[in-house]
Amino acid sequence: MEFASMQLSIREVSRLLKVSEKRVNEWIRRGILRADAINHQYQLHRSDLLELASSGEIDVRAEIFSSTKPDDGDAFLLVDALRAGGIFRRPGGTDKLAVLRDIVDTLTLPPRVDREAVVQLLLAREAMGSTAIGEGIAIPHVRRPILLSGCAASISLYLLERPVDFGAPDDKPVFAIFLIISPTARTHLLLLSRLSFALHDSELRKVLARRAPSADIVGEFQRIEDVIRHRARKDARQS
Incomplete structure (x- = not known):
């Protein structure tokens, strides 16, 4: 497939x-x-x-990552995308709108991109239902993903000093926010699926919860990336 x-x-x-x-x-x-x-x-x-x-309520088979034919090679790797997007320590805000505005303001975007339009797209998605997945983590995204042709795929992680209410299913305020930017819809879906898989990992959640150094966070993603490759190869051999 x-x-x-x-x-x-x-x-x-x-x-x-x-x-x-x-x-x-x-x-x-x-x-x-x-x-x-x-x-x-x-x-x-x-x-x-x-x-x-991505809601965190169900598991994700590693098979979903196998038999894929990426357009831009290593840009599909979680670790590469995270390094491209960066890990940011932010003070947080009094509400979801303030936090999303702050996040969008820090993104590296081409001059042609209307940042306010990006904020409104994210807010419209939140109005449909919170993108918080529980345990203090959220993945703000829109059904029509943020696509920027010619840009490298990236995942930006924002660790908030003051957690903010995102209307999470477990009622816990959000302190870790991931935002995906992709050059194609295919890249967006693959990154979202891999990120969803990674965030089921209890050790990664612990590292995020203690706002660990960036190198430790990247190391956990590298470990999980290795797990994805191993399981995908195993599924391929069994199919």
Whole structure:
């Protein structure tokens, strides 16, 4: 299965998320997952699948990273994307809007990009439901990802001195915010899926919670990247 295939069947979603097809159908009925009826069969979009995976409530199969054909090679690696985006220590703010404005102001963006428009896109997504995934972590993003042609893929991490209320499912204020910028939709989806996988790791969460030095955080992502490669190779051999 190539990552370029954005449409997934219920059976494929069931296998990738390690849940029953009955559960997938239930998510569709409840509106948790959006699906299109094509030839009397449901088809789900990969971006919606990753939206659910990024909630932190479900596991993500490493197989989702295998058999991919990236357009820009190592730019798909989590560690490279994190180094490109940077790790920032920020004071935080009194509310979500103030924090998002501060984050967007620090991004390295081409002059043509309207920063206020980016803020409004992020706020519109938050109005649909919080992007906080629990344990003090949020991944603000939009269903139409922030795509900047000609720019390297990046993940920026913001560690807040004063956590802010993001309406998280566990009611915990957010202290760690990840923001993804990508040159293509495919890159965005792959980075989001890998980041979602990484944030299930308890050791990484501990490092983030103590606002560890940047080198330690990058080291944890490198360890997880190695796990992704190992599991993907194992899945490929078993298929």
